[in-house]
Amino acid sequence: MDQFYFTDLRRLPKTQVLKVLTQIQQMERKIFPENELTPLDDKISKKPNTEILVVLSQSDGNECLIAYAIAVRCQHRLLLHKICVSAAYRSSGLGTRLLKLVIERAHKTACRTIDLWAHADNHHARRLYSGNGFQILQTVTNYYSHGNDGVKMSYLVQP
Template sequence: MANPAVAGLETREMVHADVAEVWEMEKALFPTDAWPQDMFVGELEQKATRNYWVVLDGGKIVAYCGLMCVLPLADVQTIAVAPEYEGRGIGTHLLRLMIDTAIGRSATDLLLEVRADNPRAQELYSRHGFDAIHRRARYYRDGVDAIIMRKVLILTD
């Protein structure tokens, strides 16, 4: 997956051996909303409806993401980039990968939840054609609202 924005980094499918490292990153990046480690294991076992990827720098995981696709919809399950790697296009790279995969799986829409207090992520999604369609009050454990965003992938009649 050549992408000049992530030159020198490797993107590949997540495997079970990655879960411990991903989970450590998850806990550091999302201290109040971290998924349990066994949730990542369970997600990887649902190959018919899930795709997960990691980005590595010299063998160290620096980003990861996950997509669920249950037609006609797809959903961004998670996307995370280590703070020291932000601003290098890795989030955009992973988002494009999930958009392209959802299109390849024939999903009509791609949905995601984003924290209402995370304007940087909201801007990333907006730049890629996502529109805010709903707000879930107190969705996150610390009481922050979630903004539900949707990107239409295939126009239906």
């Protein structure tokens, strides 16, 4: 049976950080189009305003990335750049738990809002965000590419 744990990438040993970053890149290539891939290297884990939260699975002594969130703090605002759950674990509640961890971290770091962009036609993501208190602020035609609109959503972090 799989066991999961949630952690900040910075808390992992350096050798494991590199392994997890590689797994993030592999997951991204399976899920996102080329123009939406996040450039990752070990320097990103050292940026004080960037957080990478990961969900790792332990099974038979092996660790495997099953979900991650990348967020960047700028003053009192958190930009949730990406949240991603491996296809095999979608609809398991891990995305919701990871999003709640992002919200909790925003609260602890005195962020006032969490902002994000979602594909207008990604109804699963939009349902996840709206179900956790995010509000739609605007829709931008062709935000991601021609014919691929984006929806800006925001969450007001309560003091």
